[in-house]
Amino acid sequence: MDLSIVVPLYNEEESVKPLYDAITHAVTPLGIAYEILFVDDGSKDKTFETAKSIAREDKRLRVIKFRRNYGQTPAMAAGIDKAKNEIIITMDGDLQNDPSDIPLFLDKIEEGYDIVVGWRHKRQDKLITRKIPSKIANWIIGKVTGVPIKDNGCSLKAYKADVIKSVPLYSEMHRFIPAMASLAGSNVAEIKVKHHARKFGVSKYGLSRIYKVLLDLLTIKTIVSFTSRPMLWFSILAIPFLLLSAITLLIFVLMFFSEGIGSLVIMASLIIIFTASGFFLIMGGALGELIYKTGDMKVHELALLTIKDIKNQ
C-alpha cells in the first residue's frame, strides 16, 4: 500500500519546513513507499521557493505551483489529480493537523474503509466564532446529506485513490467530500485526531461564509440525492405550488357559492401563477434529466468502484 500525501499551501513559508519534517518523521518508520505533494496555491511569500529547495534534496517531495490563488478545493483537486499512489492523505498546510496521526488512518484503510476522516475532538480554536458555528454546520450537513460526520472541516483525511479521483472536486467542495463520495457508496470511518493551535500566520477561513455553505449544501443535496433522477427532485419542489394553486381554487369556488368574490381577476391570476410555476419546476426536472443523460458523470459507474466483494456461486 503506497501513500501520497497532499498538502495545499497558501502563504505558509514558515510552516513548510517543519511540516515536511513532521511528515517524514511520521511516515518513514512505517517502511512504505510514499510521496509528498505540496500544492502552492499562488502564495505571495516564499512558500514555493522554500518547498522547492527541499524538493531538490528529496525526490519524494513534489511541488505544484499554481499560477494564482484559486482556493483550497482546487489545490486539493490538483494534488489528488497528480498523486500516483493507492492511498491519498490530505492535510492542512498550517500545522494544525499532526502528521503523527497518519498511521491511524492507514490502519483504518487497511480495515477496508474507503474514506477515513479526522475529527478534531479537542479543537484549538475560538469557541464562539469557530467551534459553535462549525458544530451546527456539521449537524446540518449530516442531516441533509445523510453522512453523519462530526467534523467536516478537518482536512486530515485518507482516501482510496480510485474513489477520490472519481469524485468531482470543484468550487469549495472539499468540505463535502465524504458526502460526495457517498454517491459511490463509500464507507466512511471517523477517527479522533490531534489538533494544534496555529503557530504561524493567520486563519484564512472565517465566519462570513454561512450563506455560501448553505447554498453549497443545497447543491450537495441536489447532487447526492438526485443527480440520477432530477425529475423527482424538481417534482418535490413543485408540490407546494401545485398545492397552493389547488387551495386557491378551492377558496375561489367556495367564495363563488357563498357571499361573492372580492375580485375575480386577482383570484384567477393567483391560480394561474401558482400552477404555472409548478409546471415550470417540473419542466426544470425534465431539463435535468436531459442534462444527466448528456453529461459524463454517471452514478452507476461510481458505484462500481466500491464493490466490496462478489459472491461467486
Add this chain to the structure above:
Amino acid sequence: MFIGKDSMDEQKELAVIVPVSERYDNVIGLYNDYKAGIELYTKDYEFIYVLDGDFPDVEKLLEKLYQDGEPIKIIRLSKWFGEATALTAAFKKTNGKNILTLPSYYQIEPSEIIKLLERLNEADMAVAWRWPRKDSAFNKLQAKVFHSIFNSIIDDDFHDLGCGVRALRRKVADEVPVYGDQHRFFPVLASRRGFRVEEVKVEQSQRETKTRLYKPGVYLRRLLDILTVFFLAKFTKKPLRFFGLIGSATFALGGLLLIYLLIERIFLGVDLGDRPLLLLASLLVVLGVQIFAIGLIGELIIFTHAKDIKEYTIEEIV
C-alpha cells in the same frame, strides 16, 4: 482560405497578428508603418492577416504584398465570426515564440510597439494604454464610463481595453480561450487565469481622433459583454451562488409582502381579494423559486461535466 507557407517548422521570434474585422485604414501604409516599428525590436517576425469575412479590397492588397515577398500569411474566414475568433484562428496558424496583435487601423504610434515587446521580459502579456488620450472629449468620456463600470463590477484595474495592441507570450494564446466578441476582454481573461498582465502607456496615433458615436445596440452589447465576463469570471463553477442570491432575495421580498398583507387581513380586516399587491407578492415568491431552480439546474450541469472542468492553472511542477 489560407495564403502563405503553412509550415510550422521554423519558429519565428514574433508573430504579428492583424485581424481585419470592421474598420480598416490604408492597408499598405499601415503595414509599412507597423513593419518599421517592429524591426526596431527584431528582424525575425511574420505577419498574419485574418480577414473576418469578405474584404476583397484588403485581400487584393495583401496578396500583392505576399507576392512581393513580404513575410505575410493571409487567413480569410468564410463569414464574420468576431475579432476574438479571428485571433484564435491566427493563433492556430502560427508557432511564433511571442505574439503581437495589432488593429487594422491606426490606434497607436507604430514606433511605440517596441515598448510592449520589451515588457514581455517580465510580464506574460503587455497591453497598450493610449496615454495621454488625444481623442475628442466624447470618445474620452465614453471610454471612461465604460472602464469605470467595468472595473467596479469586475474589481480590476484596466484603463484601455479598447486598444487592440497587445503583446503576449505563446502560452497565453494557448491557454486562454477567446471567441466571439471577447477580444476586448482578452487581457482580463488572461489575468483571471493567473497570467501577469501589465499595461504600458504608449502614445496614441495622431490619425485616430475622429469622434465615434455607435448605434445604441453596440452600447447595449458592450454592457452585456461586461455581464458575461463577470459571470464567467465569478460564478462558472457555482451557479447556485449567483442564482441563489438573486432568487432568495426575490423570494424574501415576496414573502415579507405576503406577511404584511396577511397581518392587515387578520388584524385590520382589510379585504385581501381585491388587492393587486397580493398578486405582486405571489409573483415575487414564485419568481424567486424559479430563479433558484435555474441555479440548481446550473449546478447539475456543472456536476455532470465536472470531469472536463479544470479550475486551476499550474505554472510549474517540481
